[in-house]
Amino acid sequence: MTAALEIDGLTKRFGDTLAVDAIDLVVPQGSFYGLVGQNGAGKTTTLSMAVGLLRPDDGHARIFGADVWSAPDDAKALVGVLPDGLAMPERLTGREVLTYLGLLRGLPRDVVTARADELLAVLELDSAPRTLVIEYSTGMRKKIGLATALLHAPRLLVLDEPFEAVDPVSAATIKTILRGFVVGGGSIVLSSHVMALVEQLCDHVAVIDGGRVAAAGPLDEVRGGRSLEDTFVALVGDEDGGVKELSWLSR
Numbered sequence: 001m002t003a004a005l006e007i008d009g010l011t012k013r014f015g016d017t018l019a020v021d022a023i024d025l026v027v028p029q030g031s032f033y034g035l036v037g038q039n040g041a042g043k044t045t046t047l048s049m050a051v052g053l054l055r056p057d058d059g060h061a062r063i064f065g066a067d068v069w070s071a072p073d074d075a076k077a078l079v080g081v082l083p084d085g086l087a088m089p090e091r092l093t094g095r096e097v098l099t100y101l102g103l104l105r106g107l108p109r110d111v112v113t114a115r116a117d118e119l120l121a122v123l124e125l126d127s128a129p130r131t132l133v134i135e136y137s138t139g140m141r142k143k144i145g146l147a148t149a150l151l152h153a154p155r156l157l158v159l160d161e162p163f164e165a166v167d168p169v170s171a172a173t174i175k176t177i178l179r180g181f182v183v184g185g186g187s188i189v190l191s192s193h194v195m196a197l198v199e200q201l202c203d204h205v206a207v208i209d210g211g212r213v214a215a216a217g218p219l220d221e222v223r224g225g226r227s228l229e230d231t232f233v234a235l236v237g238d239e240d241g242g243v244k245e246l247s248w249l250s251r
């Protein structure tokens with residue numbers, strides 16, 4: 001079966017920094033794939049290249065077999081993206097953003113209206129209908145970003161830190177939506193620093209370290225009987241487990 005996302009030798013250098021070093025990754029159809037790694041490990045750079053937001057120096061990314069750079073229309077029709085630091089039309093309300101992006105995607109107006117109603121209600125963004133995106137809190141921005149990623153009913157969702165700054169009630173709603181998406185045959189790749197969340201949601205995981213894949217595969221295989229946190233620290237931590245103290249604060 002064609003992979004939902006196949007990353008093949010993706011490489012990106014920023015000046016002297018090799019941010020992503022020939023990463024290979026296969027996200028099977030129907031999987032819920034977690035990407036974990038320390039700050040600066042290369043997760044955002046990898047995901048940005050995988051969905052066509054950042055041009056790689058080398059390598060390929062295919063979404064259901066469609067090359068993101070040579071067949072961008074085919075690839076991008078199949079994917080919904082929540083990028084890092086999402087740029088939004090700031091002077092629109094949440095509903096206006098959804099309407100604008102839905103029509104831009106070529107969806108019929110009545111479909112856009114019905115889906116926008118549902119998304120705003122489910123994500124609890126409908127209580128502030130006149131609030132502009134520029135006035136949104138960080139968590140609200142994350143939620144409207146997720147709504148824009150879901151609007152065109154993609155087959156693959158690529159979500160960079162979807163739970164960052166989201167309150168627990170909204171997080172529970174988002175988890176339910178994402179689980180339902182996978183049960184319905186969709187595939188998801190998300191990045192997160194929260195190991196418990198990845199263990200709770202994901203069936204596959206890749207640990208990224210220094211722009212390379214330190215381990216990848218089904219969650220239980222990668223964990224090997226340990227917690228994901230222990231596995232993660234063992235894979236990417238220093239000899240002392242990466243834990244350092246501040247000398248002047250120790251008693």
Ligand SMILES: Nc1ncnc2c1ncn2[C@@H]1O[C@H](COP(=O)(O)OP(=O)(O)OP(=O)(O)O)[C@@H](O)[C@H]1O
Pocket residue numbers: 014017018019037038039040041042043044045046
């Ligand atoms: N636009 C840029 N210009 C220069 N360096 C960059 C740029 N974007 C990323 N980098 C560097 O590339 C490396 C990987 O960064 P990236 O944002 O992909 O990591 P990350 O795993 O997503 O980190 P975090 O968990 O903190 O979001 C880092 O060393 C970062 O400083």
